[in-house]
Amino acid sequence: MELYSDIVSPPCQNVLLVAKKLGVTLNIKKTDVEDPVDVAALTKINPQHTIPTFVEDGHIIWESYAIAIYLVEKYDKDGTLYPKDAKVRSVVNQRLFFDIGTLYKAVYAHIETMLAGQQPSDDLKEKLKKALDLAEKFVTERPYAAADHLTLADIFMLGSVTALGWLKYDLAAYSGIKNWVAKVTAELPEYAEFHKELTEATNAYIAKSGVQTD
Numbered sequence: 001m002e003l004y005s006d007i008v009s010p011p012c013q014n015v016l017l018v019a020k021k022l023g024v025t026l027n028i029k030k031t032d033v034e035d036p037v038d039v040a041a042l043t044k045i046n047p048q049h050t051i052p053t054f055v056e057d058g059h060i061i062w063e064s065y066a067i068a069i070y071l072v073e074k075y076d077k078d079g080t081l082y083p084k085d086a087k088v089r090s091v092v093n094q095r096l097f098f099d100i101g102t103l104y105k106a107v108y109a110h111i112e113t114m115l116a117g118q119q120p121s122d123d124l125k126e127k128l129k130k131a132l133d134l135a136e137k138f139v140t141e142r143p144y145a146a147a148d149h150l151t152l153a154d155i156f157m158l159g160s161v162t163a164l165g166w167l168k169y170d171l172a173a174y175s176g177i178k179n180w181v182a183k184v185t186a187e188l189p190e191y192a193e194f195h196k197e198l199t200e201a202t203n204a205y206i207a208k209s210g211v212q213t214d
Contacts, residue, residue, distance in 0.1 A: 003067075004031040004042055004053040007198050008205045010104065010159040011064035012052045017155050018068045020189045022075045065096055068152055081152050092146040095138060095153035104160040106131040111166050115209055132174060135161070140176035144184070154184045162195075166202065 003019075003026040005012040019026050031051050032038045043049040046062045053062040054070070061067050072082040083089050106128040113120045120128075135157060138145050146153035161181060164171070171178055185191045 001025070002027045002029055002055040004029045004046075004051050004055075006031055006033070006051055006201075008201045009051055010108075010163045013162070013198060014064050014156050014159040015052045015054070015067050015071075017159075017188055017191075017194070018071055018081070018152065020194070021081065021150075021155070021187075022071060023189075024071060024075050065100065065156070068156070072152060080149055081155075083147065083151065088147050092151045092153045095146045095151075096156055098134065098138075099153070099156045099160055103131045103135055103157060104163070107160050107163045107167075111163065114167060128169075132171075132177070136174050136176045139180035145180070150184060150187050154180075155188075158184050162198070165199070166206070 001024065003012075003015060005016065005026075005028055007013060007016065016026070016028075031042055031053075033042075033049065033051060039049050042051070042053060045055065045060050046053045048062060050062055052064055052067055053060065054067045061070055069082060076082065082092060106124070109124050110120050110128060113124065135145075139157075142148060144150055144154050145157050158181065161171075161177060185195070188194070
């Protein structure tokens with residue numbers, strides 16, 4: 001199994017963490033989507049030339065949510081990360097759609113603005129605040145984001161919250177999110193090492209971009 005990936009990308013992080021949790025070994029093809037050579041190679045298998053892109057025995061998938069769902073449906077023997085119970089899965093799906101359409105969308109809009117050397121508008125700030133308010137509610141009304149145990153929803157929402165590190169966003173007002181992050185990361189294999197690699201790669205990318213984050 002191959003994964004075209006760059007750890008600085010939150011969608012790539014999500015797939016990497018799902019694979020680690022499942023004990024699935026991926027052959028990582030480090031891919032720079034700003035490098036014409038890498039993009040040309042990626043376009044041969046993925047016309048959108050986006051990462052992560054997953055390949056297994058000629059079967060190609062892109063979009064991190066689709067990759068993660070494929071992995072859990074095939075390799076999660078316990079069936080806990082993406083529960084088969086229709087009601088529980090519906091909540092997991094809602095949280096995943098919330099992540100892609102609201103939480104990660106708001107975080108990514110801030111990151112794009114930062115990388116463009118601009119300050120986020122009041123509208124962007126308000127959208128991020130509303131997204132985080134909802135996330136706080138989700139992770140405090142039950143033990144985890146979508147169930148009474150770890151699911152895909154936790155891993156994907158974690159990626160979005162972790163990406164706030166780009167912005168040095170203060171989560172002091174969100175004690176529920178902070179406690180939830182500690183609980184979720186404690187269940188992910190070798191997360192401290194993963195986070196160290198992620199932080200180093202992110203700092204290098206920001207330094208290369210020349211953007212001031214202070």
